[in-house]
Amino acid sequence: MHAITYELIHKDKFSRARAGILHTPHGDFLTPIFMPVGTQATVKSISPDELEELGAGIILSNTYHLFLRPGADLIEEAGGLHKFMHWNHGILTDSGGFQVFSLGELRKITEEGVTFRSHIDGSKKFLSPEISIEVQMKLGSDIAMAFDECIPYPADYNYTKESTERTHRWAERSLNAEKRNDQGVFGICQGGMYFDLRQHSAETLSEMDFDGFAIGGLSVGEPKNLMYEMLEVSTKYLPEDKARYLMGVGTPDHLIEGVARGVDMFDCVFPTRVARNGLAMVSPSTSAKGRLVMKNSCFTHDHEVLEKNCNCYACRNNFTRAYIRHLIRADEIFGLRLLTLHNLYYLQNFMRRMRESILADEFNNFREEFFSYCD
Amino acid sequence: MHAITYELIHKDKFSRARAGILHTPHGDFLTPIFMPVGTQATVKSISPDELEELGAGIILSNTYHLFLRPGADLIEEAGGLHKFMHWNHGILTDSGGFQVFSLGELRKITEEGVTFRSHIDGSKKFLSPEISIEVQMKLGSDIAMAFDECIPYPADYNYTKESTERTHRWAERSLNAEKRNDQGVFGICQGGMYFDLRQHSAETLSEMDFDGFAIGGLSVGEPKNLMYEMLEVSTKYLPEDKARYLMGVGTPDHLIEGVARGVDMFDCVFPTRVARNGLAMVSPSTSAKGRLVMKNSCFTHDHEVLEKNCNCYACRNNFTRAYIRHLIRADEIFGLRLLTLHNLYYLQNFMRRMRESILADEFNNFREEFFSYCD
Numbered sequence: 001m002h003a004i005t006y007e008l009i010h011k012d013k014f015s016r017a018r019a020g021i022l023h024t025p026h027g028d029f030l031t032p033i034f035m036p037v038g039t040q041a042t043v044k045s046i047s048p049d050e051l052e053e054l055g056a057g058i059i060l061s062n063t064y065h066l067f068l069r070p071g072a073d074l075i076e077e078a079g080g081l082h083k084f085m086h087w088n089h090g091i092l093t094d095s096g097g098f099q100v101f102s103l104g105e106l107r108k109i110t111e112e113g114v115t116f117r118s119h120i121d122g123s124k125k126f127l128s129p130e131i132s133i134e135v136q137m138k139l140g141s142d143i144a145m146a147f148d149e150c151i152p153y154p155a156d157y158n159y160t161k162e163s164t165e166r167t168h169r170w171a172e173r174s175l176n177a178e179k180r181n182d183q184g185v186f187g188i189c190q191g192g193m194y195f196d197l198r199q200h201s202a203e204t205l206s207e208m209d210f211d212g213f214a215i216g217g218l219s220v221g222e223p224k225n226l227m228y229e230m231l232e233v234s235t236k237y238l239p240e241d242k243a244r245y246l247m248g249v250g251t252p253d254h255l256i257e258g259v260a261r262g263v264d265m266f267d268c269v270f271p272t273r274v275a276r277n278g279l280a281m282v283s284p285s286t287s288a289k290g291r292l293v294m295k296n297s298c299f300t301h302d303h304e305v306l307e308k309n310c311n312c313y314a315c316r317n318n319f320t321r322a323y324i325r326h327l328i329r330a331d332e333i334f335g336l337r338l339l340t341l342h343n344l345y346y347l348q349n350f351m352r353r354m355r356e357s358i359l360a361d362e363f364n365n366f367r368e369e370f371f372s373y374c375d
Numbered sequence: 376m377h378a379i380t381y382e383l384i385h386k387d388k389f390s391r392a393r394a395g396i397l398h399t400p401h402g403d404f405l406t407p408i409f410m411p412v413g414t415q416a417t418v419k420s421i422s423p424d425e426l427e428e429l430g431a432g433i434i435l436s437n438t439y440h441l442f443l444r445p446g447a448d449l450i451e452e453a454g455g456l457h458k459f460m461h462w463n464h465g466i467l468t469d470s471g472g473f474q475v476f477s478l479g480e481l482r483k484i485t486e487e488g489v490t491f492r493s494h495i496d497g498s499k500k501f502l503s504p505e506i507s508i509e510v511q512m513k514l515g516s517d518i519a520m521a522f523d524e525c526i527p528y529p530a531d532y533n534y535t536k537e538s539t540e541r542t543h544r545w546a547e548r549s550l551n552a553e554k555r556n557d558q559g560v561f562g563i564c565q566g567g568m569y570f571d572l573r574q575h576s577a578e579t580l581s582e583m584d585f586d587g588f589a590i591g592g593l594s595v596g597e598p599k600n601l602m603y604e605m606l607e608v609s610t611k612y613l614p615e616d617k618a619r620y621l622m623g624v625g626t627p628d629h630l631i632e633g634v635a636r637g638v639d640m641f642d643c644v645f646p647t648r649v650a651r652n653g654l655a656m657v658s659p660s661t662s663a664k665g666r667l668v669m670k671n672s673c674f675t676h677d678h679e680v681l682e683k684n685c686n687c688y689a690c691r692n693n694f695t696r697a698y699i700r701h702l703i704r705a706d707e708i709f710g711l712r713l714l715t716l717h718n719l720y721y722l723q724n725f726m727r728r729m730r731e732s733i734l735a736d737e738f739n740n741f742r743e744e745f746f747s748y749c750d
Contacts, residue, residue, distance in 0.1 A: 041701065045708040049692075070675070070701040078678055084698055300445070303453055323459055326416065326445040333420040333708055 004143055004184030004211035006031075006243040006264065012363040016235070016262040019358040022058070022243055024142040025182045026082065026090045029057040030355060031243065031264040034250060034347045035092060037272060040065050041075070041085040044272050045337045046344075048087045054312065054341060055348040058090030058142070060267040063135055064099035068118050068125070072138035080140030092267070093141035095132045095174070095188075098150045098216075098248070109149065111166065129170040133177035133185065141183060145214060146174035148188040153221045160192035168204050175208055184211030186245060189234050193222055198230050202237035212243035215263070219249050228257050235262040252281075252290060252350060253374070256367050259354055271347050275339035278328040281346045282307045284373035292321070294339070299325040312345035314338040379518055379559030379586035381406075381618040381639065387738040391610070391637040394733040397433070397618055399517040400557045401457065401465045404432040405730060406618065406639040409625060409722045410467060412647060415440050416450070416460040419647050420712045421719075423462045429687065429716060430723040433465025433517070435642040438510055439474035443493050443500070447513035455515030467642070468516035470507045470549070470563075473525045473591075473623070484524065486541065504545045508552035508560070516558060520589060521549035523563040528596045535567035543579050550583055559586030561620060564609050568597055573605050577612035587618035590638070594624050603632050610637040627656075627665060627725060628749070631742050634729055646722050650714035653703040656721045657682045659748035667696070669714065674700040687720035689713040 007021040020031045036043045036051065039062045043051055051059065061081060066072065078084040081091055100107055100114050107116035113128025127135075129147040136144035148167040151160055171187045179185065187210040191198035205213055215234040218227045231246065238244055243265055246258045250268020258266060271281060280292040286307055292299070302321040306314060314324070319338055327335025357366035382396040395406045411418045411426065414437045418426055426434065436456060441447065453459040456466055475482055475489050482491035488503025502510075504522040511519035523542040526535055546562045554560065562585040566573035580588055590609040593602045606621065613619055618640055621633045625643020633641060646656060655667040661682055667674070677696040681689060689699070694713055702710025732741035 040705045040707055041698070042707050042709040045712075047709065047712070065705075069705060070697070074676065074697065074701075077676065078695065078697060084695075086692055086694055086698075301449065301452065317461055319461055320453065320459075322445070322449065322453060323416070323461075326449075330415045330440075330444060332415055332417050333711070334417040334422065336708070337420075337422070 001181070002184060002211045003182055004243070006212060006241065008240065010359050012358045013361040014364050015260050015367075017259045017358045017363040018262060018264065019355050020243070020264060022264070024058070024090045024184070026088065026142050027057065029090055032255075032259045032351055032355060033057060033265050034255065034351050035060045035265065035267040036344050037062075037267055037269045038085070038087075039269075040069070041081060043340075043344075044276065045333065045340050048085065050313065050341060051087070051344075052089065054345040055352070056089075056344060058092060059087065060092050060094065061139070061141065062096070062099065063093045063132060063139070064096035066139060067096060067127070067135050068120055072135040076138040076140070082140060090143070091141040092143040093136045093139055093145065094247070095136070095145040095147040096127050097132070097148045100127055101150045101152070111169075113147070129173035130177045133174050133179065137178070137180050137183060140180075143211070144179075144183055144185045146171045146185060146187045146210070148190060148216055150220065151190055151192045151217050153193065155192050157194060160194055160197055164190045164192065164197050164201050168201070171205060171208060171210075175210065186210055186212040186214050186243075188214040188216040188247070189238070190217045191230070191234070192217060193226055193230055195229075195233055198233040199237050202234045206237065206239050210242070212245060213238045214245040214247050216247050218246065219254065228261070231258065231261050231263070250347070252347075252370065255347075255350070256354065256370055259358075260363070260367060271343035272340050275343045276336050278335070278339065279343075280306045280324075280339055281343045284370060288373060288375045290374065294321070294325050294328045294335075296325075306342050307346075310342070310345070311349075312342045314342045376556070377559060377586045378557055379618070381587060381616065383615065385734050387733045388736040389739050390635050390742075392634045392733045392738040393637060393639065394730050395618070395639060397639070399433070399465045399559070401463065401517050402432065404465055405727075407630075407634045407726055407730060408432060408640050409630065409726050410435045410640065410642040411719050412437075412642055412644045413460070413462075414644075415444070416456060418715075418719075419651065420708065420715050423460065425688065425716060426462070426719075427464065429720040430727070431464075431719060433467060434462065435467050435469065436514070436516065437471070437474065438468045438507060438514070439471035441468075441514060442471060442502070442510050443495055447510040451513040451515070457515060465518070466516040467518040468511045468514055468520065469622070470511070470520040470522040471502050472507070472523045475502055476525050476527070486544075488522070504548035505552045508549050508554060512553070512555050512558060515555075518586070519554075519558055519560045521546045521560060521562045521585070523565060523591055525595065526565055526567045526592050528568065530567050532569060535569055535572055539565045539567065539572050539576050543576070546580060546583060546585075550585065561585055561587040561589050561618075563589040563591040563622070564613070565592045566605070566609070567592060568601055568605055570604075570608055573608040574612050577609045581612065581614050585617070587620060588613045589620040589622050591622050593621065594629065602629075603636070606633065606636050606638070625722070627722075627745065630722075630725070631729065631745055634733075635738070635742060646718035647715050650718045651711050653710070653714065655681045655699070655714055656718045659745060663748060663750045665749065669696070669700045669703045669710075671700075681717050682721075685717070685720070686724075687717045689717045
């Protein structure tokens with residue numbers, strides 16, 4: 001019995017893109033789906049009501065950050081992450097692996113797990129597959145992730161092979177760790193930038209009884225085409241009846257290319273982070289780069305909205321480019337909020353349109369039209 | 376014909392407190408009223424919808440800041456400040472005088488006006504009564520303020536007298552400056568910390584045909600009792616049929632003592648600024664100091680709301696002290712937003728309850744009860 005199930009609704013006739021429904025204890029979500037990131041139990045600058053209103057169905061929160069602060073016990077005591085942060089829809093938590101491995105010199109890997117130093121106070125901490133799952137069970141996310149090593153790029157064949165094998169053993173341990181039955185666990189394929197290891201990892205993970213599968217270790221600095229090739233292999237060897245999640249990917253071009261290779265779920269800090277840097281995401285038909293740098297003086301007297309016909313809070317209410325530019329230049333939080341709301345809405349709407357194109361067997365047209373406008 | 380009128384509804388039988396209605400081109404507002412501050416065409420961190428929802432009727436925006444950035448011409452071109460910032464209720468703009476005089480060494484006063492350097496780029500600027508009114512007319516605020524000098528504390532008698540007389544001449548010039556007929560102008564009484572000058576200033580201003588009167592130059596560092604004494608004189612010599620506005624005052628104790636001396640309007644950055652410092656305003660019956668320092672470890676496991684029975688967005692939706700503490704410690708913007716919403720709601724509700732006590736001739740009980748809980 002799986003807490004999370006994937007229902008395949010339609011496969012595009014001319015590509016590997018697929019539309020489906022992800023069933024979770026906190027609701028059913030249409031896929032392909034983009035999950036906004038709420039690292040520290042909040043999607044930066046916006047409220048749960050706003051998240052709901054813009055159509056976000058499931059968000060990602062970070063085990064590493066919450067493990068360190070405020071701690072999983074506190075969140076469990078508060079009734080779990082959903083209640084703590086007042087979000088009654090889906091939550092996926094990562095395993096902490098990615099952040100821990102990003103610490104570089106500050107961590108040490110053994111077969112048992114990873115010892116590392118907290119980026120907050122330098123204190124010594126330890127995460128293992130069992131502890132990561134325990135923490136995620138306390139957080140109470142709908143989808144927990146198996147503990148894995150995200151292999152840096154570049155990495156040689158031998159290291160990649162060893163690490164991928166360890167990730168498989170950790171996947172097994174994650175699966176065998178004590179779990180609640182209202183939470184699902186996804187395994188994570190690795191394999192670095194090697195075709196055979198990617199295939200081997202996807203096949204090995206597929207044998208395990210996970211609720212879904214993630215593709216990890218991509219978008220870590222490798223060239224775009226290499227990423228697409230590795231993704232192609234990974235998804236090819238994953239089962240059709242379970243959800244596929246490409247971790248840490250969220251620019252529109254990557255989302256399209258991920259969907260084209262059969263991916264159902266994505267997460268990325270991109271839309272929220274660039275909002276805080278003063279960038280508005282727009283269709284490449286509005287701006288070939290697909291983004292507006294709001295500080296630019298060309299917007300000083302621009303009394304139009306960020307994007308025509310956009311139904312986000314900012315555009316719908318006629319907050320203009322000139323006003324948003326003023327707010328960003330004046331370091332006003334409300335400017336970041338408006339851009340965050342716009343960017344997240346842009347991506348939700350983008351995914352919705354992509355799904356519709358799949359249902360109509362027109363995904364390739366959607367894809368071609370998008371890239372025809374790009375630089 | 377006045378664009379702004381004050382309607383006296385009820386005078387408390389046992390004090391000088393009064394309840395009224397301020398009629399403006401953008402609506403009628405019940406007084407006494409507290410105006411949140413939206414310095415740069417936004418009340419920091421929150422949206423116009425949230426402002427409306429928490430019951431703020433009229434806000435203050437700063438001429439000095441908007442004059443420098445983005446400039447009055449741009450806001451006029453955008454259709455005025457109401458449209459620019461998407462706020463369809465009352466707006467009062469100050470004259471810029473207070474900020475200019477706060478610049479200290481960076482400004483030079485002549486009879487004509489004040490030359491100063493921008494805090495943003497150091498460029499040389501000039502404000503006079505006529506220019507300040509012109510800027511405020513372009514902004515399109517409902518209530519513009521006459522250009523005055525806010526006298527520092529302490530200041531000797533001669534300087535105070537000279538400055539106050541100049542403020543009177545500037546008031547006359549502000550009144551005679553070209554104006555739109557859908558905007559009102561308030562005069563500002565000064566007089567420093569001298570009884571006779573306070574009386575003289577209130578009497579002199581009263582002779583001029585302003586839409587209302589402000590009491591300036593208080594809460595600038597003087598002892599609390601001295602402020603109350605000066606306020607007492609100022610309001611005593613102002614006409615009963617026009618609104619009285621105590622500038623820059625907004626802690627609950629000062630609000631009560633202002634109302635007790637016949638003040639109708641207040642503004643202050645206090646509730647929004649302390650929110651950004653992680654403080655929640657609560658009734659002194661909840662905490663004798665009337666505020667909670669959210670970073671304190673006593674809130675780590677506190678799963679109650681900021682204040683019981685509070686109907687603000689944060690409390691109504693059960694965002695707990697433990698969660699808000701986590702957000703503040705993690706430097707999350709949403710924490711500041713929740714505290715800002717709570718604090719502004721707290722003050723709006725505080726003013727509403729104060730008004731009800733006046734209407735019931737029970738203001739003195741309200742006042743006594745409040746102070747009985749304080750440290």
